[in-house]
Amino acid sequence: EADIYQTPRYLVIGTGKKITLECSQTMGHDKMYWYQQDPGMELHLIHYSYGVNSTEKGDLSSESTVSRIRTEHFPLTLESARPSHTSQYLCASGGTANTGELFFGEGSRLTVL
């Protein structure tokens, strides 16, 4: 049973709107990640965090921003959504054992009209 939660699961909005995708985990993990999953299913790391007040850009350039004020919370924000932002966004967290194992949320599917 997953202990990492994403909201909303589905979001349809108009161009230019500001959106925040929420991600929370109750496992006490220091490391958290945001992936963008394209329609072809490939996963692209867009943001990661090693702990509170630590955030880094991932391998795929993204116009989104993230914050990590609390260990359990890692929200992703788009200031002005565009149709090109339409995608599935997956949040994940990893334990301190550094095993490479990630725990994923169920995803937030964003559609920008």
Place this chain on the structure above:
Amino acid sequence: GNSVTQMEGPVTLSEEAFLTINCTYTATGYPSLFWYVQYPGEGLQLLLKATKADDKGSNKGFEATYRKETTSFHLEKGSVQVSDSAVYFCALTLGGSARQLTFGSGTQLTVLP
């Protein structure tokens, strides 16, 4: 750089058929290898892993053996079920860090009754 190559899908099988999903990797060093599964409408979850050569990971009837000589980590199951229909991702990490987790492109499996 590191990379993971999976057999292209989609793969469609009848129930109780034998499954193989090929995965090969390129890495500078000795990676840990993973298979993740994504069921419809859900996030990814770890299916199995292997951390050194000749290790066999297994879970839910699925198996994969870390073959250093062929740089492969093929996923197998002797008898698939309809409930195994999902997308399967092969992944690797070096040094056990999830930050350096490299995913393959995913293979869609559909099992027909």
